[in-house]
Amino acid sequence: MLFTMFHNVSAYKQSKEAIAMNRQFDFLMPSVNFFGPGVIEKIGDRAKMLGMHKVLVVTQDNLAAIDNGPVKQTLASLEKAGVDYAVFTGVEPNPKIRNIKAGKKMYEDEGCDSIITVGGGSAHDCGKGIGIILTNGDDITKLAGIETLKNPLPPLMAVNTTAGTGSELTRHAVITNEKDHLKFVVVSWRNIPLVSFNDPMLMLDVPQSVTAATGCDAFVQAIEPYVSVDHNPITDSQCKEAIQLIQTALPEAVANGHNIEARTKMVEAEMLAGMAFNNANLGYVHAMAHQLGGQYDAPHGVCCALLLTTR
Template sequence: MERQFDFLMPSVNFFGPGVIAKIGDRAKMLGMHKVLVVTGGHIGKIENGPVDQTVNSLKKAGVEYVIFDGAEENPKIRDIKKGKQIYLDEGCDSIITVGGGSAHDCGKGIGIILTNGDDITKLAGIETLDKPLPPLMAVNTTAGTGSELTRHAVITNEDTHLKFVVVSWRNIPLVSFNDPMLMLDIPQATTAATGLDAYVQAVEPFVSVDHNDITDSQCEKAIQIIQQYLPEAVANGHNVEARTKMVEGEMLAGMAFNNANLGYVHAMAHQLGGQYDAPHGVCCALMLPVVEEWNIIACPDRFAKLAQIMGYDTTGMTTMEAAHKSIDGMRELAKSIGIPDSIKAIGAKPEDFELMAKNALKDGNAFSNPRKGTVEEVVKLFQKAYDGIY
């Protein structure tokens, strides 16, 4: 008998060139009167960029707004507290996030502490939120983390350098906007890192203990799309077709992991990102082949299927031989778009590995990994990524 499962995603998802123009009308439809627009980094400084287009649409619809541009990369507790104070001081009643995963996670974090208590560290874990967030919409600008679609809010404790995850259906934005025209000027390095993050978010749910037929089909299509179009998006950021297809792949991966969950790649990448304030996508890319090669013995048939999805002809191979071809595919894609060859490149230090391993095993993504490891085994995986992934 098939097990029971739920399937979560925003109630409305706008996709395609030009959909950003719909945000004002949708905000008005949802009864948003004064919006906290959460963003960060360079996004808000681009003339007629994503933030300008968002607020212009709000103005046209007669919706008031105030901008909080304090979402750091790997958003910190201090960021969400600053955002909360502005929300309260300005009399806001809703939130719109504009950016990639950092902006979305920051906006979710602000919403969480507005309604569920100021100490977000006590809310780390799965389905810990008792109260709904303020109305939330997400304008996505990278193809990318999938955070505009998902129930995950990833926050960094700046005092402990520990990333933690608040996973709740209450975090899912009411409406998401994925407009590839907002992504044409993303730098190559950011395109590569965020694209690999989307790729990891298609691979991990496929081998997760929580996968199902629906998420399998989403993972399969996402992997094929990202393999084909990510190198072109990195090489030529103004290729509208490549950007549009990458958004499609990212959305599919986001839907898949929102429901089938992730694994040790993300659990370990969160430790690297928290400890060294490194780009999340790069951390994921560096851990992917190492962790998944270690995972093979837990479900070799799933990895053999992955190799076929990646386009390898596995005729005549044993299941294990075919499974290992999938790892070749992961390495090949990462290398082709300039991902570094070691976690040394992001400042990793072996003396930190034991603490990071302990924290990785406590991470909210660890429970769905197909193979269960010890602290010592996870330390060895960090060491292998330190020695080099190619």
């Protein structure tokens, strides 16, 4: 299947190559990206370095409840650095407008000055959404689209726990309007977290179903930028490497979640894919997957996997 895919797009790629090599393009990603086992211990020091005094930690209740899990480790690092925090556990899968409004209220009530998201794409998108309405107006639906934000978000860091949506690296905030069951995206360079953390040790106990779904999302996010009209030589190389990594690492990560080598390769792949689509954009699979997920509140990665194979 993979050979056929590359064979079918080879002529397309060759016809665009001269344009890609001779046009201008920008490349957006967080200023600092920590990667590898144990990097979660650096969160507190980095928060202190950025002048964060009281952080709103944005996460899901199931993650917050895990003993010595990602949230507890994040809080321990903040405490060690002397950084105060409040914990918002109101993130739902496919985060809703009601989630970001509730998060904004806690941020203001607690006197927070910054945000740290802990989780997968839902936590990161919710945290971005909270930041957006804190500084750009309460009606986020009016901000759907590209570069609609006039004001910077509060300082934002992202601790990633799945491999993955790539949202810890990107300018996209995907929010569900629960009233009409539609997803919309706020795309802005202002949404990009200042710092991302990808610690594969946090992913060893991610369930098989979540590992498979988020891995399929990463796979689609490596394919679509490769055939995008906005591709460039940097994103092309990232996409190809991500696809090769996912081919070998995802089956092993699903079968044996405690295989740290497979988990690490999946983190590498999702970071590469995230950087690629952040700059070369996505395609029809994601356009349809967003609305399928919005209508049925289905896992995003599952929607992507189903639609990628649709003929």
